[in-house]
Amino acid sequence: MQDRETDGHRARKRFGQNFLSDPNIIRKIVDAIRPQPGELLVEIGPGLGAMTAPLIERLGHLHVVEIDRDLIARLHERYTPEQITVHAGDALKFDFSSLTAMPDGSPSADREPALRIVGNLPYNISTPILFHLADFADQVKDMTFMLQKEVVMRMVAEPGTEEYGRLSVMLQYRFRMGRMFDVPPGAFRPAPKVMSSIVRMAPLPKDQLGAKDSVLFGQIVTAAFGQRRKTLKNTLRSFMTDSDFEALGIDAGLRGERLSLEQFVAIANHCSARAQN
Template sequence: MTKPYTLKKSLGQHFLHDENMCRKIVQQLRYQPGAQVLEVGPGGGALSKYLIEESIDYKAVEIDKEKYEYLQHTYPALKGRIILQDILQADIPFAGRFHVIGNFPYNISSPIMFRMLDWQEQVDEIIGMFQKEVAQRIAAGPGSKMYGILSVLTQAYFSVEYLFDVPPGCFTPPPKVMSGVLHCANLNNPFAIKNFPKFKQMVKMAFGQRRKTLRNALKGFIPVQDVEKELMDKRAEQLTVAQFVALYKRFFEANG
């Protein structure tokens, strides 16, 4: 008999046990048969056992060696398909475009999304489960207190849709918060951003001190005196994604 796996709080592990919810999450994938799909953090295989039944080229990245061994022993179809590595350190797992799905560990869910943004040229879509508050932040629009760095950066490349809640009782152990599932569809760099690291740096600086106006937050990063007073007197949360992109392009792409 397979040795039961253990839950590791240090890795933020909360495993889905509600089979209807597992199937519902997997059904959110929008792909053509044969598509490449990456599962982030398969854990005990709650989603994996349904994903391997789909007509996809499946791989998974798992940091926990115990889960890695458990999955390959319990689901022979997963042998050779799981990469034992930290997703934040992993190389891009496929050549060409691929889809991403996962119950993202809460303690690194934001860094995982930053990783997906680094890979955005190849990531067709993301079906991600997050702590509800994080999911709401990613999907938030301007003028909201939840609107922030991850909202702007994600929405610069993806359309973001909050799909549904996942109650604590669906997990073992139950988390103390509600979870939420997002669908992010790649818009293929609609703003034609050429230098994502520089754009990211500017957005992070703008939100770094939320109560300050952009004039103070971006002073020293761009020549704020050359920007319309009306814009510089706003706070970061008041700007749309398009306005952030326009500001970035004005100083970092204006000369090519």
């Protein structure tokens, strides 16, 4: 028997497909996004179009990134080119900056960030997608996603909590994070085994980022959480000496999850300055 809520489409595990079907939740999410006519907005993984239709209704035109060929065909059948632009392919490989390029293909560096990104992100690859999207923060106004609640809790976690880790530090360094509300499993078809949450990410101005060398900052954060049970003295052995920790007033006997974002920035800048001397 065909399931009306999935319109006969069988959810594919390899794409992490769980289709949003609760009209009240859909309305609540779209209201939270607050799309305005004429805005440049791209939806990642539109699926069966639960959010696509109301977004197009408010925007006029919507960009979507979809990997499933069957769903791409459905989108082309349902919407006109004036309503939707379908970018067929993997969101993990998609160049989101291409949407904000000038007509001649050059980047729009002198303009205010205009791109808005939304989506029910595939839970099986949510972390890689988030890091991929962070690379385009300069072109983005904001991002609103539905993710597994456990992932969202890690994204907004504070130092000293069990959820706090590399994902927390790296995203909070680049974005103002806000957990909005939860979405129960029953809002999907098929229903996942986990609770979901809506999170909003707004890129911070570059002059607020703090780290003189963002690559080094990322390397230090990755090392600090690479072996969570080990202390900073061990995990940052290749970056910091005992005297370096003393100079910064940071206890080398702590573990990475005890450090604040500001302390990670201080370590990175200390290492950067020392390398230049």
